[in-house]
Amino acid sequence: MSRQGLTREQIAQRAALELPDGAFVNLGWGIPNLIAAYVPREITVYFHSENGILGMGPRAAAGEEDFDLVDAMKVPVTVIPGAAFFSQVDAHVMTRGGHLDICILGGLQVSGKGDLANWRVPGAKGAGGIGGAMDISVGAQRLIVTMEHNAKDGSAKIVNACTYPLTAVQCVNTIITDLAVIDVMPEGLVLRETAAGITPEEVQKHTEPKLRYKGKVPEMHLR
Amino acid sequence: MEPKNNIYSSVDAAVADIPDGATIMFGGFGGAGFPNNLIQGLARQGARNLKVISNNCGTGDGELGILFKNHQVTRVVAAFPGPGAKHFQEQLDAGEIELELVPQGILCERMRAYGAGIPAFYSPVGVGTEVARGKEERLIRGKRYILEDALGADCALIKAHRADRLGNLVYRKAARNFNPIMATAAKLTIVEVDKIVEVGTLDPEAIVTPSIFVDRIVQAKGLRFV
Numbered sequence: 001m002s003r004q005g006l007t008r009e010q011i012a013q014r015a016a017l018e019l020p021d022g023a024f025v026n027l028g029w030g031i032p033n034l035i036a037a038y039v040p041r042e043i044t045v046y047f048h049s050e051n052g053i054l055g056m057g058p059r060a061a062a063g064e065e066d067f068d069l070v071d072a073m074k075v076p077v078t079v080i081p082g083a084a085f086f087s088q089v090d091a092h093v094m095t096r097g098g099h100l101d102i103c104i105l106g107g108l109q110v111s112g113k114g115d116l117a118n119w120r121v122p123g124a125k126g127a128g129g130i131g132g133a134m135d136i137s138v139g140a141q142r143l144i145v146t147m148e149h150n151a152k153d154g155s156a157k158i159v160n161a162c163t164y165p166l167t168a169v170q171c172v173n174t175i176i177t178d179l180a181v182i183d184v185m186p187e188g189l190v191l192r193e194t195a196a197g198i199t200p201e202e203v204q205k206h207t208e209p210k211l212r213y214k215g216k217v218p219e220m221h222l223r
Numbered sequence: 224m225e226p227k228n229n230i231y232s233s234v235d236a237a238v239a240d241i242p243d244g245a246t247i248m249f250g251g252f253g254g255a256g257f258p259n260n261l262i263q264g265l266a267r268q269g270a271r272n273l274k275v276i277s278n279n280c281g282t283g284d285g286e287l288g289i290l291f292k293n294h295q296v297t298r299v300v301a302a303f304p305g306p307g308a309k310h311f312q313e314q315l316d317a318g319e320i321e322l323e324l325v326p327q328g329i330l331c332e333r334m335r336a337y338g339a340g341i342p343a344f345y346s347p348v349g350v351g352t353e354v355a356r357g358k359e360e361r362l363i364r365g366k367r368y369i370l371e372d373a374l375g376a377d378c379a380l381i382k383a384h385r386a387d388r389l390g391n392l393v394y395r396k397a398a399r400n401f402n403p404i405m406a407t408a409a410k411l412t413i414v415e416v417d418k419i420v421e422v423g424t425l426d427p428e429a430i431v432t433p434s435i436f437v438d439r440i441v442q443a444k445g446l447r448f449v
Binding site: 086129 | 347
C-alpha cells in the first residue's frame with residue numbers, strides 16, 4: 001500500500017492541539033505517550049497518572065531519577081508546580097468519576113459507534129492486561145483515540161463492529177490517525193480533517209463504516 | 224492501655240506465621256512502593272498455594288517475581304500482570320496458575336469497599352465487555368451497571384516511607400499507590416518502612432494511613448528492582 005500519511009510523531013503533534021489550557025489529561029500507552037512533548041508552550045495542562053500523580057512533568061533527566069516518582073510505564077518522571085500525589089483509589093475516582101477533561105488512548109479497533117478495543121489482541125502470547133484503560137474509557141469527559149489508520153496487514157482498524165475484546169462501549173469521541181481526524185457523532189462517523197495529500201475517498205477506502213462529510217474537508221494542521 | 228508492641232526486628236519474623244493457602248495483597252505499581260523486603264522474606268519463609276492480589280506480577284525475579292519463580296502462588300487477581308512478569312507468564316501458560324484480570328480502578332475500589340464494610344457495588348466499568356461475564360447487570364437511572372464484589376485478604380504486605388511506633392504511615396510520591404487501600408482490606412497488615420520514628424513526630428495532618436489499619440511494622444533498607 002503506497003500512501004503518504006502522518007508519522008506517529010505527527011499524529012501525536014496533531015492530538016496535542018486538542019488540549020485546552022488548564023485541562024486535566026490522561027495519556028495512555030503508544031502514540032499518546034508521545035503527545036506531552038508537543039503541548040503548545042503557551043498553555044498548561046495537568047497530566048494525570050493512574051498510579052497517583054496529577055501534574056506530571058517530563059521524564060527525569062539522567063542522574064536525577066527518583067524511583068518513587070514513576071509514571072504508569074515505570075519511567076522516572078518529574079512533577080510541575082501545583083502537582084499532587086494520592087492513592088490508586090483517588091486516581092480512579094478521577095478517571096471513573098468523570099473528573100478528567102480529556103483522555104487519549106491507543107487503539108486496536110474502534111467501531112462506528114465509538115466502541116473501543118485496545119487491551120488484547122486475540123491469540124497474542126501473554127495474559128494481556130487491562131490496567132486502567134477500562135476505568136479511563138468509561139469516565140473520560142472526552143476520549144480521543146490515536147492510532148495508525150490501518151493494521152500492519154492493511155486491514156481496517158475503524159470497523160463496523162469490534163472483533164477484539166472490548167475496553168468499553170460507545171466511549172470514543174474522536175479518532176486521530178495518520179490519515180484523518182474523525183469525530184464519533186450520534187449520526188455516525190464524521191470526517192473532520194484529512195492528512196495532506198489524502199482525499200476523503202482514500203480515507204473511506206481504508207475505513208469500514210461510512211464516513212460523513214460535506215464539501216471540501218480541511219487539511220490536518222499540526223500547529 | 225499500653226500500646227501493643229507492633230514493631231518487628233526483622234522481615235523474617237514479621238512474615239513467619241503466614242500460612243500456606245493465605246490470600247495476600249501486595250502494594251506497589253510500576254516499580255514504586257513494592258514491599259520488596261517482605262516479599263523476599265516470604266520467599267525465604269516458603270508458604271505455598273498463595274492467592275495473590277496485586278496490580279503487577281513481578282519483573283523478572285524482582286518484586287513479586289521471586290514468589291512465582293519459587294512456585295508459591297496458585298491464584299492471582301491483577302489488573303496488569305506486566306510484560307516483565309516472566310515467571311508468572313510461564314506458570315499461567317502451563318496451567319499452574321489461575322488468573323482473574325480486573326480493571327485497575329475496580330481492583331482498588333473493591334478493596335476500598337471491603338475495608339469500608341460495603342459487600343458489593345454497581346459500577347459502569349466493563350459493561351458490555353468480557354469483564355461483565357457472569358455478573359449481575361442493572362439499569363440505574365437509564366445507565367447500565369454491573370455488580371462488583373468487595374475484595375478482602377488474610378494479609379496485606381505494604382510499603383510506606385515512615386511509620387511512627389504506633390503504625391501511623393506516610394508515603395513518598397508515587398510509591399503510595401495501592402498501599403493505603405490494601406491496609407484497610409486485610410485482617411493482618413504488615414508494613415515495611417524506610418524508617419520508624421517516635422510517636423508524635425509525624426504531623427497528624429499529613430498521616431495517610433492511620434495506625435488503626437496497621438498490625439506489624441518492620442524497618443528495612445529500601446530494596447528496589449529497576
